[in-house]
Amino acid sequence: MAPDEERRTAVIIEDDADIRHLLEAVLSDAGFHTIATGNGLDGVQAVKAYDPIVTTLDMGMPGIDGLETARRIRQFSQTYLVIVSARSEEIDTLQALDAGADDYLTKPFRPRELRARIDAMLRRPRVVGVDPAAGQPAQAAAPTAPAFAVPDPSLLPAEGLPASLVEPAATQPGGTAPAPAPAAAEPADLVDEGEGWLVHRGLRLNPDMRLVRHGQDEIVLTRSEFDLLAALMETGRRVRGKADLALLLRGESYVTSYYVSEADKRAIEVHMANLRRKLTDTATSPRWIETVRGVGYRLTSVDES
Template structure:
């Protein structure tokens, strides 16, 4: 079913399917979407139709768009749980699209691209993507990654300006689908220039929470798993969900080394068992998240104050001197 007349999506957005949306006719009318909506931003019609099939079989309503600007409008209108995003598109590319979406939405972003270089994965995660899959992708793997993300809470801002963990709405129990064959990768358009590697200053604000609940502390870092906040010298540091989960895992483990594979499974919401496959891309994603985390807390990987790299294995917190 195509979205109703109250939709504010640009008329160029085609292929909107089975979206439950309503709108009032008064001033400020808008679209009220159900929480189990997925937005697809993909310019290739075959891949777009495949994604519609995979996501609808997983229990989502879908809104399909063919370029970044229409995709941004769809995310703003339908407030989706999941957004899949192609990198090479006409107009603005997937990296810029993700950055704009992140200014107003906490939707889970899964970036899909034929580009498999490490710099592309790094750019995607830094732009705000939660996961990065290369084409040709396996539909079953895409569904598994989405279901893993939905098992973890997403911290969203409250009316008081603080953050609180909110569990994402899980899709209805899916019917085992007939999985299509992997889609062949298209030739990418000219790649975007690499993002600047220079660290940018991190804005902080004074912490005004009530301080209740247990806190994890390490050399001036104070982390509250219940409030999902990190405080350094009285200032709250804004972390992404993945950065917070990694820091909490390391602070809980203290001097015990956590491997990259272990941390990758943690981010996917899976237990550390040998039956779960961890790719090199998953491990690189952990490295990128740790690098961003270190930048935000002012840590230096060569002379670490907080997080120590154990070469060839993983990460752990630095030692605390006995008083």
């Protein structure tokens, strides 16, 4: 298989045959070579065998469930992992993100929205992770061009599919409209030490190389954690709201016509808690990232001891 064909592979892990066929149609129409499996164990093996760029995963499956499947996949793969589940409770979304998912979509879902979310992920570099063979942090890949563009007309006909699987396109996600993202600024308390490195109180980040270091130690972050930290280091003491950061992770940070739900904002809180844990930072006595209650996050002042 040619390298480009490998890059365009998608694995589907879904026990419901109707939804599995719908996902196959959506991803095949987008130009992906699809590998469909009906349970978590087969899905894990498929990800190992085919090294897909995208994997969709159901939460409630026989055998090992979606959370355990996601954890096992994350032990060896940096595939873009999208949960597609009928579970709509906030705790389900948070647990999925904590298990390593990149995004969470509830059923019934709109095929167009699924494609748009995958397209947004493909516009960003892949995760800086650990090379399973060497046991060392792997170099991040260069940004990938969008694998497809989202067309204006409906992507798939609903005929022949159960009505419960396709949500009307006119339905808009709930939530509050976010304020426009602040323009990147050159904060006074941030030092650029050359070669693209941003530095704040000893924490160093290079957006181009996708590296984060503290002293001699390299800190391995997921793509979402890295993007959140980079956004904060680029804007310094200016507050970044949760809605703004949620849109940033979806690749829509400068589009104000999109809405952000409370679940999206809670997802930012989960990513931020994971980021702080990896930085050995705390919300109560922050060294690098400060919470602005009810608003969002910003860098701490360089004058703080």
